[in-house]
Amino acid sequence: xxxxxxxxxxxxxxxKLHPIVYPPVVYPEPATTxxxxxxxxxxxxxxxxxxxxxxxxxPVLKLSRDAQTHEMLLSGMGQLHIEVIVAxxxxxxxxxxxxxxxxxxxxxxxxxxxxxxxxxxxxTGGHGQFGDCKIRMKPLPRGSDFSFVDDIFGGSIPKNFIPxxxxxxxxxxxxxxxxxxxxxxxxxxxxxxxxxxVDSSEMSFKIAGSLAYKDAVAKCRPTLLExxxxxxxxxxxxxxxxxxxxxxxxxxRPQGMEQRANMQVIKAExxxxxxxxxxxxxxxxTGARGSYHMEMSHYDEVPGHLQDKIIATSRVERGEVPSxx
Numbered sequence: 024x025x026x027x028x029x030x031x032x033x034x035x036x037x038x039k040l041h042p043i044v045y046p047p048v049v050y051p052e053p054a055t056t057x058x059x060x061x062x063x064x065x066x067x068x069x070x071x072x073x074x075x076x077x078x079x080x081x082p083v084l085k086l087s088r089d090a091q092t093h094e095m096l097l098s099g100m101g102q103l104h105i106e107v108i109v110a111x112x113x114x115x116x117x118x119x120x121x122x123x124x125x126x127x128x129x130x131x132x133x134x135x136x137x138x139x140x141x142x143x144x145x146x147t148g149g150h151g152q153f154g155d156c157k158i159r160m161k162p163l164p165r166g167s168d169f170s171f172v173d174d175i176f177g178g179s180i181p182k183n184f185i186p187x188x189x190x191x192x193x194x195x196x197x198x199x200x201x202x203x204x205x206x207x208x209x210x211x212x213x214x215x216x217x218x219x220x221v222d223s224s225e226m227s228f229k230i231a232g233s234l235a236y237k238d239a240v241a242k243c244r245p246t247l248l249e250x251x252x253x254x255x256x257x258x259x260x261x262x263x264x265x266x267x268x269x270x271x272x273x274x275x276r277p278q279g280m281e282q283r284a285n286m287q288v289i290k291a292e293x294x295x296x297x298x299x300x301x302x303x304x305x306x307x308x309t310g311a312r313g314s315y316h317m318e319m320s321h322y323d324e325v326p327g328h329l330q331d332k333i334i335a336t337s338r339v340e341r342g343e344v345p346s347x348x
Contacts (some may be wrong), residue, residue: 031079050083052316053098057105058125065093073116077108084108091128091205101302119128124299129204130248130322130332136161137155139239141191141231154227156180156188156216160239163208165322169196170210180216180228185223187225188213191232193211200240201247201330202337207322209243213235247330250295253320255288256305258313263287264306273297292320 030036037043052205061070074097078084099105106124112118138159143298151192163170171189179187188212196206216231258266265337266289275293280323284286297319298328325333 056098057122058094062119092126131206132208133243135244137242141235143230151222153222154286155221155229158224159212159233172212174214182226183241187228188232191229192236195233202334219316247325248322256315256319262309
């Protein structure tokens with residue numbers, strides 16, 4: 024049949040009078056993810072349209088965009104699979120892309136409670152700017168994100184300026200404090216401040232809020248969090264020992280092992296940063312007889328000896344220090 028415009032992979036073709044629908048194919052989860060950027064500026068829309076057409080042909084492919092790192096991510100069954108797709112993009116749609124390892128969406132949090140004070144005062148030709156606020160900051164359980172508590176009594180800050188304080192803190196926390204990653208899992212309580220009848224404005228209190236945040240977070244023992252993945256690896260029994268040993272070297276925490284048919288299934292929690300090139304290494308370890316899939320589990324604190332390296336790399340990426348340093 025030629026020119027089937029509406030038909031997609033997985034559809035059943037049958038007689039209208041005798042409809043038959045075959046059970047849908049269960050496709051495997053993608054195992055490898057690459058970040059992708061166009062070689063030519065302005066080709067992003069073109070690449071996205073071409074990839075959506077390729078995804079109709081190949082349902083295992085997944086295209087997404089990381090909200091934190093803003094990278095376009097292409098996931099497939101392995102490095103070879105992704106490279107074939109990139110070759111098709113070049114040959115069929117005349118667009119070229121660069122592949123690279125995706126950036127890890129680290130986050131930041133605090134480990135202690137502290138108070139902070141932010142005061143913004145500026146005198147110009149006309150009206151000045153004045154905002155003053157005091158906050159208490161404390162850690163929250165993992166996964167709580169952010170909470171703002173208005174504990175102002177007696178009108179030390181007028182009600183209409185309080186949302187501006189929260190906005191200033193929200194904007195500051197997205198930029199992080201340690202390495203430029205979003206700050207999460209903490210609570211801010213606004214409990215005192217001062218205002219001026221003429222010079223106070225929303226902008227003044229927004230700036231004061233961000234200054235109070237920076238003052239408090241510096242005392243709260245800020246730290247880095249990393250995404251930890253739930254990983255299932257299926258390998259022949261003779262390779263199980265080698266795979267377990269390799270997982271330990273990747274800071275993996277084994278969660279158990281079970282037999283399925285003639286394969287051993289190893290379950291573990293492993294930091295995402297240690298799994299970026301796992302597809303090729305598992306193939307090498309098992310002679311291409313092993314497979315794995317992983318999904319997001321939770322965020323956990325990065326060990327201290329690794330934090331310095333991540334912070335230094337982040338500072339170079341943000342242009343705060345020359346790359347030679």
